[in-house]
Structures are given as structure tokens and as C-alpha cells.
Amino acid sequence: MKIHCLQHLKNETLGNIGTWVTLKGHSLTKTLPCEKSAFPDPAEFDMLLIMGGTMSVYQEKEYTWLKPEKEFVKKHT
Numbered sequence: 001m002k003i004h005c006l007q008h009l010k011n012e013t014l015g016n017i018g019t020w021v022t023l024k025g026h027s028l029t030k031t032l033p034c035e036k037s038a039f040p041d042p043a044e045f046d047m048l049l050i051m052g053g054t055m056s057v058y059q060e061k062e063y064t065w066l067k068p069e070k071e072f073v074k075k076h077t
Contacts, residue, residue: 014049
């Protein structure tokens, strides 16, 4: 399975999720929206993993990447 992760903090780790991905033999790619990285084509992954963070989902003025990320998720889920 191809898993894509939206990671909100540079120093954030996947913890046990990373172990599970490895043990199951799945592949993992990441996007850091806070670095204004481009979102992948949804055809490139089977599962979307969305990490948390210190921000609130409503803090779009402080975290300008939140709105495009939410639009991406809404459009492709």
C-alpha cells in the first residue's frame, strides 16, 4: 500500500505508525504543508495520513497553509 502523510511539524515523528508501515512493507511519502510543499496527485497514494500539531484547524490567518490543505483533503476524501 502507498501511504502519504501530511506532516505539520518538521520535528514530528510517526512513532509507532512508522514501525507499522515498515513491518507491513508499505511505502511512505510525506508533504510538509508548512513548507508550502505541493500536494501529491491522489492517484499516487492509497491512504492519506494526516498528523496533528500545535495549531488549531481554525488558525488560517496564522498558518496560511491550513486552508489549501483543508481544500485538498475535502476534495480528495
